[in-house]
Amino acid sequence: MMQTYRLSLFVSIIIVLTLSYNTTANAQVSNNFVIMIDPGHGGKDSGTPGTGRYKTTEKDIALDVSLALGKMIQQKIPAVNVVYTRSNDIYPTLNGRTVLANKKDVDLFISIHCNAQPGKTGTAYGSETYVLGTTKNKQNLEVAKRENSVIALEDDTEVYKDFNPDSPESVLGLMIAQEAYLDHSIKLARYIEDEFQVTAKRKSRGVKQNIFYVLAYTYMPSVLVELGFLTHKKEEDFLNSKRGKELMTKSLFNAIEKYLQYLNVNTNDVVFVEDTTTEPPSKSIEFKVQIAASSKELETKPYNFKGLNNISSIREGSLFKYFYGNTSNYEATKQLEEEAKKKGYKSCFVVAFKDGKKIPLIDALKTISN
Ligand SMILES: [Zn+2]
CATH class of the missing domain: 3.40.630.40 (Zn-dependent exopeptidases)
Known part of the structure; x- marks a missing residue:
């Protein structure tokens, strides 16, 4: 059971990051x-x-x-x-x-x-x-x-x-x-x-x-x-x-x-490295869909983002990054990602935050799976 779960987590992580990888026998990823x-x-x-x-x-x-x-x-x-x-x-x-x-x-x-x-x-x-x-x-x-x-x-x-x-x-x-x-x-x-x-x-x-x-x-x-x-x-x-x-x-x-x-696109055979440090379950993990990055600051209004609501932004260096949605439920975020893609944000991707700070998605998934 645990193994099945790990495997499915493993597969979903690959899909999430568009890892596009199928040389390992277990991971069937087509894109x-x-x-x-x-x-x-x-x-x-x-x-x-x-x-x-x-x-x-x-x-x-x-x-x-x-x-x-x-x-x-x-x-x-x-x-x-x-x-x-x-x-x-x-x-x-x-x-x-x-x-x-x-x-x-x-x-x-x-x-x-x-x-x-x-x-x-x-x-x-x-x-x-x-x-x-x-x-x-x-x-x-x-x-x-x-x-x-x-x-x-x-x-x-x-x-x-x-x-x-x-x-x-x-x-x-x-x-x-x-x-x-x-x-x-x-x-x-x-x-x-x-x-x-x-x-x-x-x-x-x-x-x-x-x-x-x-x-x-x-x-x-x-x-x-x-x-x-x-x-x-x-x-x-x-x-x-x-x-x-x-x-x-x-x-x-x-x-x-x-x-x-x-981009975290895996180019080696080893895809998922087990992390031995265990963090306590955290409610402070949030997932959002990054849809855009821009050198100019845009109002987070639907008309600037193809009609999408619930847009937030952060500044990273000289770029403003824009996100769609905000939920602690990873599956729900995947649906938001699909929605954003349908709206034309073809390269959008899920990002994770912990206590308001951006963290690697893989770390967030490990945290919520504990
Ligand atoms: Zn030329």
Whole structure:
């Protein structure tokens, strides 16, 4: 009986954390963690040609690094599913890429690109990782303009009619749709830029924000990586070299691994570690559903949260986190989570509080099971 209970607790913990894991015989979990890798450009759209000294262009380097990254993830973390927007030299539309990501229930979207300065050569070099956001920085604006510009070359431009990075209303709408995922996107972006510096010994130009179509319309944490400048001779040589691609791939892999650890996504065989310390049963455990995170403070009114009532918020660093519901009953919280998902908060998740302080969910579940 106890064992059955432990097993069911074990299984539910896995489901709760979207651990997406089924290599252990006992845990039958169907929804694996899915990473979509999006090699920028492709086919008729070659991306930046760089200095022109190489036959390869941005689309080729993006594809090479994307495929190597996917392969490394599948080899080292087989519990994670990898899907691509393209795995050869074709051009999926920007809209097609986001539709695919949303349809496949992707948990993380990574778009891989190379940067360029206007003109054939330039002095700028280094990596940048973007999350959705607004900027007044001229260089960031140019990067987004260049990456979005292919829209104009697509056959069906009708689907892009609501996408207008120059309109404050349009941008506000895009930002609200992405708020729920922003803190996760920033987390991964930081890991990526750190890894480029530490593992690949590259210059990092930092985590940046701007309005990229593929970031605005993917309803999950998403980042766009600029590996480096192909208009910078030395960096172009590096990114065209086998060693260079390997280092960038390894950096991206390390960052993803850190991100999965941060999310508590289990990547090892041991899933549930028995805690030998026993805490007395506590009535002070509360469960809530985290639905959004935002850099700006929103009134906790239903109209700001797709009609959901009983919204609370806390401030963590520079972010305000918003929660739906408040109950000591874990099962009830799972129902609230389903409700929030139906309302469109697809990546919402259950969080636990003890005496008003956020604690790891697994600790809360252990406490209430005692
Ligand atoms: Zn690009």
